[in-house]
Amino acid sequence: MNFRHLLAACGLLAAAALPARAxxxxxxxxxxxxxxxxxxxxxxxxxxxxxxxxxxxxxxxxxxxxxxxxxxxxxxxxxxxxxxxxxxxxxxxxxxxxxxxxxxxxxxxxxxxxxxxxxxxxxxxxxxxxxxxxxxxxxxxxxxxDGVFHMAGKPVRTMADLRGLKLRAPTRLTNKYIAMLGATPVSMPVPQVGDALSKGVIDGAVVPYEVVPSVKLQELAKFHSEIDPAEPAFYTxxxxxxxxxxxxxxxxxxxxxxxxxxxxxxxxxxxxxxxxxxxREGKALVPAASVNVIPASELAAWKALGNKLAADWVKEMDGKGLNGTKLLEDAKALIAKHATTRVQMD
Known part of the structure; x- marks a missing residue:
């Protein structure tokens, strides 16, 4: 073996001795x-x-x-x-x-x-x-x-304010609920909301404040109507x-x-x-004067419609061979269980 071959062999041996790179x-x-x-x-x-x-x-x-x-x-x-x-x-x-x-x-x-x-x-x-x-x-x-009404033309203060309006909603049940409240639901993913609002395809959208900067709702919506924060969210x-x-x-x-x-x-x-x-950060982007709170006193009729939707959903799940009553009861029980630690965790 000549010197060149010896060097090459040594190099191969040295490389083999190195740990394999992860x-x-x-x-x-x-x-x-x-x-x-x-x-x-x-x-x-x-x-x-x-x-x-x-x-x-x-x-x-x-x-x-x-x-x-x-x-x-x-x-x-x-x-x-x-x-x-x-x-x-x-x-x-x-x-x-x-x-x-x-x-x-x-x-x-x-x-x-x-x-x-x-x-x-x-x-x-x-x-x-x-x-x-x-x-x-x-x-x-x-x-x-919490879901919020982001409206182009007027704020939502009562259920009557929703009558006849076209509202974006994200999911099957939220669309049903929006219709029960008197509005016309328009189903679309969040990225389409900004364009739909700017073109007047919809009169408003229900999304959380978190979405505000993603679709420029601070520019496209003049009014932001929240549920009383002491109440559970009207949708998530x-x-x-x-x-x-x-x-x-x-x-x-x-x-x-x-x-x-x-x-x-x-x-x-x-x-x-x-x-x-x-x-919190999304809400900070909208003018404080554009925000109104729908009071708890207004929500009794809203909750009654929500209960009807829940009862309908239970029946629908039963029809699919699922135990709708147990599903709903277990969901509520788990939410209540974890809510006991919300002060420490949130």
Whole structure:
């Protein structure tokens, strides 16, 4: 062996003696709101930073906001199921009727604390709805803060003010409830709200304050009508933060543990708290003079209609072979259970 061959052989031996470099995993994370949205800055980005840190930078997110991987918001769940994205954040209610069990949390006047209700929602899914989400690996379930009427032409002070107006609503049950209140519901994902308001397609939208900057509601809506904050929210929506099952199963054990340590009931509650903060920041963007509060004294008739919608939903679930009464009772019981710790947790 000549000197050159000897050097080459030594080099190969030295390379073989070095420890193998750990594989770096990139997770494609897809959602429908802009990169500047509170959902991204207060929840998604911090979660990604945390898993990167806890994995020693071996696992990182590549964030795709505003549907940059293609498709429409209602397709996000199937995108993570099919592996188009590794992780998505979306609303089950964007695919009407596909996830009926979790609709219990979208009934009127169910939610008062986003953090407590989000923890309750996680527990509820473990008890009643795992089969509905069996095609993905859920990382968290959560709700947003109180729904607010954001109106272009006039404020909402009584139920009569809604009569004949076209209002955007997000989910099947909220659309039904809006119709019961006297308005005409228009179903659309949040990203379409700004354009619909600016063109007069809708007279207003029901969304939480958290969404205000994402669709420029501080510019497009002249009035912002809230429910008395001492009362439960007149509506909320459920969300899922989910991972592709095959992608999760492909991770080495230590990286699976990082994901497991950053998912579940605790993460669900953390997201709920983030959305409470987002509501505060979103509300700060609208002029105080444009905000009015619908008083508790006005809400008795609203609640009666909400109770009727709940009774109708129970019957509908019974017709699907589900125990609607138990689903609703368990949802209320879990919300009440977790609400006992809301002062410490929110």
């Amino acid at each position: 594989e770096e995993i990139t997770l494609k994370l897809h959602f429908h709101l802009p990169q500047t949205s509170f959902a991204n800055t207060l929840f998604i980005q911090p979660w990604c930073e945390k898993i990167a840190k806890e994995s020693n930078q071996r696992m990182k997110c590549q964030i795709y906001p505003s549907m940059q991987l293609g498709g429409t918001p209602p397709q996000l769940y199937d995108q993570v199921k099919d592996g188009v994205a590794d992780i998505v954040w979306t609303l089950p209610g964007y695919t009407s009727g596909r996830f009926p069990t979790v609709e219990a949390f979208e009934l009127p006047f169910m939610m008062q604390s986003p953090a407590a209700t989000s923890r309750a929602l996680w527990d509820y899914v473990q008890q009643h709805a795992q089969n509905e989400f069996k095609d993905v690996k859920p990382l968290a379930f959560h709700v947003h803060g 929506s459920t969300f899922i933060f989910a991972m592709n099952k095959a992608k999760y199963e492909s991770l080495p054990a230590d990286l699976k543990k990082v994901i497991d340590n950053n998912s579940g009931q605790a993460l669900s509650g953390q997201i709920g708290r983030a959305f409470l903060q987002a509501d």
